[in-house]
Amino acid sequence: MSRAARRGAVSVNWGLGCCAWISIFLLGAGVFGGATQQERRAAGERGKTTVEAAISSADLDALGGQECEIVLATGKRISETTLLRIVRGKDKQTVRTVVYRKGDSKTTRKYRPNALKRLVVAGKAYDVTADLALRAFVLVDAAEKRRLVETRLKASGKKLWKPLSSEETVEIVKEQKAFLQTVAKAFPSLRMRLYETRFFLFFSDMPADQVGLYRTELDSMNVELGKAFGVPAGENIWRGKAVFVVFVEQAAFLRFEQQFMQRDPAEFRSTQGVCHQSSTGNVVVACYRGQDPTYLAQVLVHETTHGYLHRFMSSARVPSWLNEGIAEWVSAMVVTRSRVPQIRQRKAIDRLKQTSLIGPGFFGSRIEGWHYGVASRITDSLIKANPDAFRWWVVSIKEGVDWTEGLRLAYGYSPAGLIQAYGRSVGVPQIRMQ
Numbered sequence: 001m002s003r004a005a006r007r008g009a010v011s012v013n014w015g016l017g018c019c020a021w022i023s024i025f026l027l028g029a030g031v032f033g034g035a036t037q038q039e040r041r042a043a044g045e046r047g048k049t050t051v052e053a054a055i056s057s058a059d060l061d062a063l064g065g066q067e068c069e070i071v072l073a074t075g076k077r078i079s080e081t082t083l084l085r086i087v088r089g090k091d092k093q094t095v096r097t098v099v100y101r102k103g104d105s106k107t108t109r110k111y112r113p114n115a116l117k118r119l120v121v122a123g124k125a126y127d128v129t130a131d132l133a134l135r136a137f138v139l140v141d142a143a144e145k146r147r148l149v150e151t152r153l154k155a156s157g158k159k160l161w162k163p164l165s166s167e168e169t170v171e172i173v174k175e176q177k178a179f180l181q182t183v184a185k186a187f188p189s190l191r192m193r194l195y196e197t198r199f200f201l202f203f204s205d206m207p208a209d210q211v212g213l214y215r216t217e218l219d220s221m222n223v224e225l226g227k228a229f230g231v232p233a234g235e236n237i238w239r240g241k242a243v244f245v246v247f248v249e250q251a252a253f254l255r256f257e258q259q260f261m262q263r264d265p266a267e268f269r270s271t272q273g274v275c276h277q278s279s280t281g282n283v284v285v286a287c288y289r290g291q292d293p294t295y296l297a298q299v300l301v302h303e304t305t306h307g308y309l310h311r312f313m314s315s316a317r318v319p320s321w322l323n324e325g326i327a328e329w330v331s332a333m334v335v336t337r338s339r340v341p342q343i344r345q346r347k348a349i350d351r352l353k354q355t356s357l358i359g360p361g362f363f364g365s366r367i368e369g370w371h372y373g374v375a376s377r378i379t380d381s382l383i384k385a386n387p388d389a390f391r392w393w394v395v396s397i398k399e400g401v402d403w404t405e406g407l408r409l410a411y412g413y414s415p416a417g418l419i420q421a422y423g424r425s426v427g428v429p430q431i432r433m434q
């Protein structure tokens with residue numbers, strides 16, 4: 001790989017805040033622990049950061065003596081401070097300590113960079129960002145970083161989602177409700193009712209007493225995904241709200257798909273739910289309850305996770321296997337009464353013990369049904385080994401970095417190496433891709 005490619009890839013922003021730096025390198029000792037620190041270090045040029053849009057040591061020094069607003073990793077802001085100086089680390093572009101003074105106070109105070117999210121110095125924003133290779137923090141010019149990410153995303157036809165004002169959200173929710181009214185008109189014999197929460201419009205003909213539990217589980221899903229990806233609690237990532245159309249009967253679900261989503265019902269004969277993700281950012285999850293309310297809960301949380309990943313940061317696609325893996329991970333965590341993800345993991349292992357064959361489609365654009373168990377087990381292991389590296393990796397994908405490159409930097413694996421590590425962890429040491 002060229003140096004340019006490597007530099008581009010290392011340069012991922014640590015992401016929306018949460019810099020639990022200490023744990024970045026406390027990798028698990030298991031097979032999913034990932035690369036050694038020496039290997040990480042070797043990936044970067046010694047002493048020089050490869051983080052995208054990181055400012056130079058001279059620029060770091062020049063920030064001293066200016067008015068500053070400090071944004072802590074917790075989200076708290078400290079304004080009207082003077083940034084006295086930045087004490088640099090072993091590698092000269094890195095930050096060891098930020099020394100400041102509050103207001104007219106004579107007292108000098110300081111912060112370690114892991115407590116910080118952002119500095120706004122003389123009106124210009126700098127994100128405090130981890131450098132995986134140097135094992136230190138650097139300051140990233142936020143505007144420059146955004147330009148680079150936008151350019152990279154644009155080259156593959158993707159974009160950062162535009163933040164929506166509360167007025168815009170109100171307008172979009174009105175449109176979404178109008179859409180649901182047209183759905184109600186198309187199903188006059190069903191008693192469709194709207195249940196509205198802070199982030200969701202849940203439209204269903206199920207009895208009201210059955211809807212409550214699903215709502216609670218969807219709320220927990222939103223919280224868990226927010227924690228996993230560093231989205232502050234209470235932030236609405238949806239365009240308007242996430243829309244759910246949930247029928248009791250399969251026939252109504254199939255007709256809805258045909259009439260409102262222009263989909264061939266034959267596609268969905270053996271599917272209980274689907275997540276429609278529009279290029280506008282709109283997300284509609286459609287399902288039917290059938291005879292198994294627990295399975296519906298699993299499907300709802302799984303499908304909504306796809307919508308969440310569509311709306312997180314940008315329209316860049318998370319690869320199919322990882323998208324399914326994350327959806328299964330969240331549903332296992334939230335819908336604890338369903339054992340579906342665990343059963344799928346077990347079945348995949350049983351199959352691999354017979355065949356040792358995964359098939360090249362696993363890293364393709366749409367994985368096979370039995371692959372869910374493999375994807376979900378790998379995702380669980382990666383999150384467990386290092387949740388911070390996992391967040392860093394998903395953020396990098398959303399910033400337009402190739403997922404294989406991010407995987408190498410975050411965990412030290414190639415895709416093939418990841419499969420082998422998975423194989424070893426489940427007692428199938430020689431897995432073949434084809």
Ligand SMILES: [Zn+2]
Nearest residue numbers: 302306324327
């Ligand atoms: Zn899925």
